[in-house]
Amino acid sequence: MNDFHYEIKREGTNSVKWDLRKTIFGKEDVLPMWVADMDFAPPPMVIKELEKRLEHGIFGYTFIGERTASSIQNWLHTRHNWSIETDSLLYSPGVVPAIATIIQAHTQPNDRIMLQSPVYTPFFNMVEANQRVVENCPLVLNKGYYEIDFEAFEKSLQNGVKLFLLCNPHNPSGRVWTKDELMKIAELCLKYDVQIVSDEIHSDLVFSPHKHVPIASLDKKYENITITLMAPSKTFNLAGLQASFMVIPNKHSRKKIEEAQKRQGFFTLGTFGIAGMEAAYEFGENWLESLLEYVKENIELTKKFITSEIPQLEVVEPEGTYLIWIDCRNTGYDDKEIASRLLEKGKLALEPGPKYGPGGEGFVRMNIACPRNMLLEGLDRLKRSFE
Incomplete structure (x- = not known):
């Protein structure tokens, strides 16, 4: 079974999320919690089956x-x-x-x-x-x-x-x-x-x-x-x-x-x-059940952290997905200022709300499908962004 706490280095694998930070955000030193892929390895049996197919040659x-x-x-x-x-x-x-x-x-x-x-x-x-x-x-x-x-x-x-x-x-x-x-x-x-x-x-x-x-x-x-x-x-x-x-x-x-x-x-x-x-x-079913527990814990941690540490932000409660839709409108900042603060102060790469069309203004989307330590780092950077 996967250890979801384990951090896997993804740089140098042509990862859109990690290797295109400079191209997309103009900075290499941001923590990427934007595009919707997870920082977890897939189920071990999937890797095993792919290896078996690879070995055929x-x-x-x-x-x-x-x-x-x-x-x-x-x-x-x-x-x-x-x-x-x-x-x-x-x-x-x-x-x-x-x-x-x-x-x-x-x-x-x-x-x-x-x-x-x-x-x-x-x-x-x-x-x-x-x-x-x-x-x-x-x-x-x-x-x-x-x-x-x-x-x-x-x-x-x-x-x-x-x-x-x-x-x-x-x-x-x-x-x-x-x-x-x-x-x-x-x-x-x-x-x-x-x-x-x-x-x-x-x-x-x-x-x-x-x-x-x-x-x-x-x-x-x-x-x-x-x-x-x-x-x-x-x-x-x-x-x-x-x-x-x-x-x-x-x-x-x-x-x-x-x-x-x-x-x-x-x-x-x-x-x-x-x-x-x-x-x-x-x-993959047993692995998925374990993943859902881990992601749910990440969601609860994110909600508690934002409520206690960044009360000017509000989380839209997710019923599914590993994406957190965060309402930043009470900060009084426009989308340009929100983006600037995230990148310059927090060194955090999130998805800007306006990308999602009318109604996205003043929001950001955060991907929390990552090891717990990475999530805690991301939340600290989010707090720093709005201090």
Whole structure:
């Protein structure tokens, strides 16, 4: 079993998080707690399976076999009580490329695509890069808790929206949408003939008593209008293996996406992406339970520290993910000053809230999936930033 306290040096591995600090933040001496990958090694059995594949020594063209599909099918049934057919699966190097492909397959230039800010930055980027129009229906922050204004949601759908990009669990806030909220979303999307693209990449990282519910699992009629995007990358810290999957029960929708992938020249996942995905879903469950305990303790530590040591900041309580959305508005500083203080005084690299669209102003996002000593160092730097 992993020792989550153990610090692994990541410099010199082409790590985006560690080796691009100078490029992204202009400084080498900042502690990086920004991009969403963990500073933990993946499950030992995943490493063992990858080593076994490496030892074979030949890495010719590889196809995605039935073992991969079965491992996903079993995982979704065990973890999320969701029964899928293996022929509903398509694969992609990542959730963001999958979103781009779906946009190209299901919409035309200038079509409207709805999202809910503040939200994962590539939602905006992929809509705009493909010459589609963002229809933003912002979430409402009510006493530290994000909610959906369903009246505004319906009005937005009435503007000719073709796709709705759902983020569940929500990044950056950590909200895990309830069954009732998801059913309201699905009913409205059915009413206005809007396809749901549900990014559920953080679905395995949810803390009791909250429970992740795949929106497509709630009813056959919802399943028919939903494309679900998942991956082992966040759960098991395997983002560099570039392997994700789509669950698309609707045959017509699946065929359109397959055709779009063919136009892009996509054929298969890499050898190690396939092996890593299979191993994670077959052998990773006990490791994940240990990880969730450790991350939950990190979250509690972060909340207590900020409440007692930096009371002008407020934590939005995360129900899932290992990301902490921190409200800095009571400091009286604007986003430029917040960023400057973090980098100059605290030597701390966090994600600036405005990256996540309207509603992100005055916030920062902090990744706390790291060994405890590193977290304590990061929290001290956060305190220093606002002294």
